[in-house]
Amino acid sequence: MTQNPIIRFTTELMRLTDDLDQAAAAAFVQRVYAAGREDGAAEAAKGASGPE
Numbered sequence: 001m002t003q004n005p006i007i008r009f010t011t012e013l014m015r016l017t018d019d020l021d022q023a024a025a026a027a028f029v030q031r032v033y034a035a036g037r038e039d040g041a042a043e044a045a046k047g048a049s050g051p052e
Contacts (some may be wrong), residue, residue: 006033 006029013025022030 006030010034 006026009029010022010026012043013029014020014022017025
């Protein structure tokens with residue numbers, strides 16, 4: 001079974017830092033994930049409307 005990417009990246013981020021707790025790491029990963037989704041949706045919408 002594939003691990004949820006938010007959990008996987010939270011765990012990886014915690015391994016890379018010494019002073020980040022799980023809640024802070026998870027909150028950061030969720031913000032980055034949401035920003036990436038929004039950016040992807042905006043790019044897809046721009047691509048669907050054709051070239052400028």
